[in-house]
Amino acid sequence: MTREAVASERDEAIQRLRDVGLRVTGPRLEILQILAGGEHLDVESLTAAARERLGTLTSQAVYEMLRHFLDTGLVTKFDRPGWPAVFEIADAPHNHALCISCGRVENVESTTPRKPTTGLPGWHVDGSEVVFKGQCPDCRASIEG
Template structure:
């Protein structure tokens, strides 16, 4: 197992380096706040809200403010390091997994998980006049935790 964990660690380090490079490229300053936000997102498998990120960051870096987390997450999205995940209601959720994947969404509690599988469909370049960029399959259902509560 050690090589997997080691590989993941390297991968995260690499991504943080890429983020730092991207900031430099855009003339953005490298601040501990920016790095901390991206670090938290890279270490989470779920899809935290800004509030979630803020709460986790405060443990390690109590100096970071909520407004900064909002701003940083926005920056990360513009640079393509995280994606917003669609969900009706509640807060926006963020995902540092920018590879192609789909989402499993709990209609009760809003929990969102990534699922990796391929569908046999490729988006056309254009559709109804839209210039197509990407797509994602949203699968709605009831998560195990909420199923357990159903009684």
């Protein structure tokens, strides 16, 4: 990655924090830039990646940052049954694929179902989510190979 691209990513992260009224700090910038890489990461993975650049950072500090990021809409959380939740930069609505063997998560562009017109009397439906479950290519290869 070029120096200009790194500077641009940093500037974008700074602007995102300012747009939602959060103070710009080194750890917050680092976590946002790591998430901007497009992976779905759990708290442990985020903490380890940030420690490589910052030196010290506690998991508790990362949890606290993520709570603020969730509250302000900067990131979204995807709960994986049997594995720790993962986080990603809030972006256009999309669905997910979940590997039932290793917990890997990938974004999927697909049509989200429409809000039901019957069957939920008195409900106010805010949205829906589709999760495609199966095995990722790596897990399939290890089973078949």
